[in-house]
Amino acid sequence: MDEAVLRGRTPEVLGVLVRRGADFAAAEDAVQEALVEALRVWPSAPPRDPKAWLVTVAWRKFLDATRADAARRRREELVDEEPASGPAAAVDDSLRLYFLCAHPSLTPSSAVALTLRAVGGLTTRQIAEAYLVPEATMAQRISRAKRTVSGVRFEQPGDVATVLRVLYLVFNEGYSGDVDLAAEAIRLTRQLAAVSDHPEVAGLLALMLVQHARRAARTAADGSLVPLAEQDRSRWDTALIAEGVEILQAALALDRLGEFQAQAAIAALHADAPTAGETDWVQIVEWYDELVALTDSPVVRLNRAVAVGEADGPRAGLAALAEVDASLPRHTAVSAYLHERDGEVAVAARLYAEAARKAPNLPERDHLLRQAARLNHAVD
Known part of the structure; x- marks a missing residue:
């Protein structure tokens, strides 16, 4: 079975x-x-x-x-009166369940866990393994989430933005154990897209597909990270990219721009470039400007600084970076990259080492340490 x-x-x-x-x-x-x-x-x-x-x-x-x-x-x-058994009505309740699982009173981690359990059908053990936490810990998290939404009824449509954020959180968890959370998030988002014509649902699905298309090229045989500019683009899934771009174009045609559509447009521009050197960075900066206007997110401003550095040179990128909160995760890594582009090798090496100490995971830490070692060797 x-x-x-x-x-x-x-x-x-x-x-x-x-x-x-x-x-x-x-x-x-x-x-x-x-x-x-x-x-x-x-x-x-x-x-x-x-x-x-x-x-x-x-x-x-x-x-x-x-x-x-x-x-x-x-x-x-x-x-007390049990309804008569027989063929079950073909009613799609997925959308209602998404909104219930993404109830605003839940923490993001609890909402993700509840979505995977109730809508994705994953077991508590599978979710725990995917998040690398003990099964008992995940069971408690799911129990608390269920108590929070106990008795909740939705008479009006819920907040689409909350549902999409939960799904994107699931996608960004990647994969581990016997559950591929990135693939699971795409499966769930496809279900949501089938019962909703909201352009941001399409935007998120397009973003996931284009990003997921690069998955095979993101890591080397030894498990180390491969930066976007160094990836073997022949390993990208062109069918997924084409599907994502088609979905994105249909969403953009509705002229109801949202942050996921803008992010998908940026991802599509990266995917469209035959080589890293042919990337249309000027247009990417324009899309980041749209994202800043939509979200005013510090993370978006950080990513925009990288794009500005590619489009207008590293000095312009560093000037844009100076306007971003230096305590933001990966700020130091971006600064190291832009300083290296500007020829300040010793400064960049020091910043790469500092960024490695702040890295959120081992693959990223190891990648930054390798960058620091490479530059230190060049200085010697």
């Missing part, structure tokens, strides 16, 4: 229970129990209608748990 297919049923079944009046947290527990039961039963007795089977079993699990809880007697009276 294909567990991925089974996992894909999760949001449908959960949505049915929520629409029938089940509390989100209790419904999610019931669906997980039904999935476990399916793994046990289906290999020897596959159902004719898998969704209907899961709905029926999950609803019974929910009723059993409700009846066993004396504190929920009033709810029991409301749900």
Whole structure:
């Protein structure tokens, strides 16, 4: 039995229970129990209608748990009559579940975990392994998130921006263990795009696809990072790039620009260049200007300084960098790069070493240390 297919049923079944009046947290527990039961039963007795089977079993699990809880007697009276079983209605509840999982009262990490569990169908163990934390820690995080949204009902459409930020957080976690979070985020965003015509949903999907297309070229055989300018572009997935660009063009045509569309446009310009030297940095700076106007984000200003350094020279880049908060992560690394471009090799070597001490992960730290060693060797 294909567990991925089974996992894909999760949001449908959960949505049915929520629409029938089940509390989100209790419904999610019931669906997980039904999935476990399916793994046990289906290999020897596959159902004719898998969704209907899961709905029926999950609803019974929910009723059993409700009846066993004396504190929920009033709810029991409301749900005592079980709906007739049979083919389950083909209603897509994915969008509602996204908004529920991305409730503004949740922390970003809790929202991501809940989205992966409830909409992605991942187990607590899989999510814990992907985040490199103990399973008990992740179980507590998910339990807290479920308690927070317990009883929440959405009568009006929720905040698309919150949902998209959660999905982008998932994507940026990359991958580890037996769960590829980048691929999982793309799968979830495709589901969201199928039920929403919001241009920023399309913008995020386009951004993910174009960035993911470069994945194979991002690391060397020894696991070390390969900077964008040094990547073997023949290893980029041109089909993913083409799909992302097509989605982006359709979104931009709606003339409702948002930050994810602007980021996707920048990624597309990088992907369009046959070589690093042919990158249209002037147009990239223009898109960063749009992003600054949309977000006024310090991170965007930091990235813009790099683009300015490429388009107008390292001195211009350093001038743009001077306007960015120096405590920002990767500020020192950008400063090192621009100083090296400006011929200040000794200064750049020192800054690369300093940036390595501040690096958020081992691959990035090792890459910066190699840059420092390379320049120190050149000075010697």
